[in-house]
Amino acid sequence: MGYSLSHAYGTVLDNPDLITIAVAGDGEAETGPLATSWHANKFINPARDGAVLPILHLNGYKIANPTILARISHEELESLFRGYGYKPYFVEGSDPTEMHQLMAATMDVAIKEIQEIQQEARSHQGGLLNRPRFPMIVLRSPKGWTGPKSVDGRKTEDFWRSHQVPLSGMHDNLEHVQMLEDWMRSYRPEELFDQEGKLIPVLKELAPTGQRRMSANLNTNGGLQRQKLRMPDFRSFAVSVEFGKTEAENTRPLGNFLREIMRNNPSNFRLFGPDETASNRLNAVYEVTKKAWMAEMRPEDLDGSELSQEGRVIEMLSEHTLLGMLEGYLLTGRHGFIHTYEAFAHVIDSMFNQHAKWLDISKREIPWRAPVSSWNLLLSSTVWRQDHNGFSHQDPGFLDVVTNKSPDVVRIYMPPDANCLLSVANHCFNSTDYTNVIVSDKQKHLQYLSIDQAIKHCTKGIGIWDWASNDDQGVEPDEPDIVIGCCGDIPTREALAATAIIREEFPYIKVRFINVVDLFKLVPDSEHPHGLSEVDFCTLFTPDKPILFNFHGYPWLIHKLTYRRTNQHRIHVRGYKEKGNINTPLELAIANQIDRFNLVIDVIDRVPKLGSRAGNVKERMKNNIIESCNYAYEHGKDLDEITNWVWPY
């Protein structure tokens, strides 16, 4: 639905010998994603990239309507494409032979112009003075061309009636059957096929062979030409950690890792983001490469705009165009990474769905298609830190969309800290044929795991943190009184803070603390290849003890993933419930009840040994909630004891 042009632009990045022809229908040209993707020409450097030759195919009609672009004046149409930065050529008519010659001649002109632009750009050093105007072609031909001119007295060729099925009633309408026969005979099959119905040799020879066949072309079956990334050792970007005491921005070390990946792989790795590479703390990449920019540059841009004609970061405020370009880049055998604000991933829900469906079929049913690099998406600037933006920027629901797609192709990772993010990202960059979604906030957060611990934890995907638990301290192992699960950075911190309170207030209560990185671990192994077996799930979460789960996203997603589990009716989930504003972190947590104090109350309500015996503690928790909210309202920030909280053990 309108992504073809951005895909095409993705195929030619760092692919200087490739000219991709992208045919855009005039129906899809009405969609938003296509309407803005014409501007992708501002990111194409004729020296280092190939070129796209877009063909706008004006056949004039959709299912039941004319198209807008076919019904504006020639002058407007030409003006529009000049405005988009192209040099438009028009190929218009309805006589097949004439049109064939006209199209071939125009293609020759366009390809020659592209080659001249490229030769000019490649023949001198120091960049282009002027952004080139690449050609594009407007092809105006009849819809249903060479089909029935009219059916039952109603205009069909060159009209919307030729959409889909121009002749109906093939079982009983003899007149239509005759028209179908006349139509098919108009192509003179007796001259094309021999008496056995086989294509005659002279025509058969026209078909290309080997890699000239579309399916075997290295740019269409891009996995064939995919080179593994030259990966730096991700462990060298680790932060040093004292459990629950160190603070760091979770995404910044990933930026350093990306910088070295981009340094090592200067022509087959690209980073895409809608104007947020710096905001999401990935700006270390600019030490190696800048943002691609072929439009005008000004002197002041030298101070921090990070623009360059040679840049390999693409920033445009269109998630549609970016994702389309990333997909085109991956499908031609390269590697890439896209990141966006979590709430705005919904802009590309439909694109994600279509890519996941394509990947699912491609992987399961098309054995000759070689694996391509995974589609790696980082969601940052997440729901739980909205100190400036608020309610409109709070939506962790992209995960709900992702979990609807085939388990053969979807993966979701929610690393709780910087080292886990490094480990997860390293895994994703090396993988093929998945859509990997990683959720990690960019702000300063508590750190938990050393890089070696992180590797073990992320490889398992789920695990008990015995640093936080106290159910393993007797001589013989015992069942915990409560299992506290968590997933996501802020929910993990609040779950830990709640655990600390419980251990202090109720030292006789045995707490097991479990963190989830790989969300699909929660699903039975019969439903998803990453799922835990029922035995493993019960060993971790117990078959019969209460479970409190503090989740990053909408709470019911956890129920959706665990509804087949033995102990599922004892899983009590906290998560985002559409409550929020421009809040301090604790206010936001309290509004949705994922905060430490509400979690302690949840534990009191669920552990039989506590209940009314813990009435005083519950009262204190309620007091803490009121005090915290009042302080945040008055001072616009959280109490220091909250902001500076560290794990006390």
Added chain:
Amino acid sequence: MGYSLSHAYGTVLDNPDLITIAVAGDGEAETGPLATSWHANKFINPARDGAVLPILHLNGYKIANPTILARISHEELESLFRGYGYKPYFVEGSDPTEMHQLMAATMDVAIKEIQEIQQEARSHQGGLLNRPRFPMIVLRSPKGWTGPKSVDGRKTEDFWRSHQVPLSGMHDNLEHVQMLEDWMRSYRPEELFDQEGKLIPVLKELAPTGQRRMSANLNTNGGLQRQKLRMPDFRSFAVSVEFGKTEAENTRPLGNFLREIMRNNPSNFRLFGPDETASNRLNAVYEVTKKAWMAEMRPEDLDGSELSQEGRVIEMLSEHTLLGMLEGYLLTGRHGFIHTYEAFAHVIDSMFNQHAKWLDISKREIPWRAPVSSWNLLLSSTVWRQDHNGFSHQDPGFLDVVTNKSPDVVRIYMPPDANCLLSVANHCFNSTDYTNVIVSDKQKHLQYLSIDQAIKHCTKGIGIWDWASNDDQGVEPDEPDIVIGCCGDIPTREALAATAIIREEFPYIKVRFINVVDLFKLVPDSEHPHGLSEVDFCTLFTPDKPILFNFHGYPWLIHKLTYRRTNQHRIHVRGYKEKGNINTPLELAIANQIDRFNLVIDVIDRVPKLGSRAGNVKERMKNNIIESCNYAYEHGKDLDEITNWVWPY
């Protein structure tokens, strides 16, 4: 995110005295939704509609980047907007006083031109010969205008650094504090406020009063001017029904109902769809009004294109633009309806989310805002009938996105037949301040309820169909052995067919048959205002009997909605599991196990009285599955006994 312009276009439809000024930032102008919404000018009739005066505000920068439109040549920019069909004016500069005069003068010229276009169009009969070129303004002014020119020696005004917070460190950077003071003093507050800090009277008098205030303007608080629809009696469009035997296209009677609504309400109801009004069987509306079209018309359009300058149906292949226009139309106090193919509703997920968030806050926290008509969306051409389109058109997951939003504003209806659809639609058209999502397929389906039965069933939202059940036939009521629930047209038919098999094969098994129209009935009343109380839920579904639920959407959505229910661990759900292709209806049902035969197997596996006793029946069901699939594969259609199946009782 890029919807402001389409909103503006919606406000002026049928609003001839309104000129809406829409300011589009050059950041959002990079988004797809905005890039195509410039074309909405092709639907504006200067005789019957008002006008939009778009202002593209080129302040040149986003968070950390220049914008594309600010860095292309003046010639390209002008060409682009001429191509979009506008007459562009440029207001460029940085001296506030000069710019104020220049902007005011340009506004005067633009408004005058709009008025001339309108007077011309309104002064003669018979339609316009030429589509008018409305003016638009390109306003190029510095970002962070009149803020600090530079901070710490780095350019700030007229650069991206002025985004968000130009001066940081207000707690300890005294130099920045001084700059802030100088900046604020540059506005000469001593001339604007009196000694008590109040605005001086001469300035205070400039503020408009009454309905000239933005919040009290009848077009911005549109609920104030909303007129109730003049509704025809929806019952008069009912189809006559013999339970489970009659067939009809479910959406066609809705088309007749819409036709009369549009006839009765010729200036405050609009229908929006992306080229699918006829495909979705709503084309009866064309008997009353056509599709709005101000672009070129051709003689052949008179035969079925249904175009007219006076049309009140809007079709454009951009769900973003359509939904934006609908929202603008509703927010100015009118009524409307939008419909699209189910799978492509994901294109507007993000727009839905933002509207639902806005509505939630507006309703709960802004008492002076008057209620507006509900946002009514029909999803048709659904997942279960993909005889032509296949896998890419199968995605019932929009419901998963909807169920994440506030229960105060979201409603989902899944009427099983034509009369239920009429009843539901009538309810939605009369409601305010909701987002109503209705799912109903357009193909021929079995009909179940007379209009009087439909009204009762839809008003309850969920109910036992005792026509299909056999658990209420003894002298004293008894518990059923199995509860069969269903939701959606095809799942209802398959559940009924399974029930018929069970009643024939196992006459001693008591079946209770429940159909769900209002999806939120499944949620506890503590979680959603439509939710059933726990007592009512248990009365319907029993506290302890097996439940088999055949669902239209992804099966886990039912678990998400019912996870708090007493008997939830006995609910076995069938639904769409991402299995599909271009299939016959039964093939598709079998691939996802929502078909009659698999449902009978599910019942055998869950009812203790059956199990191994029913081994022979299970074997026959498996044989039926194999036979049905083989026949469909060979003949491209289902066995006649499937296609022509009717309820046998």
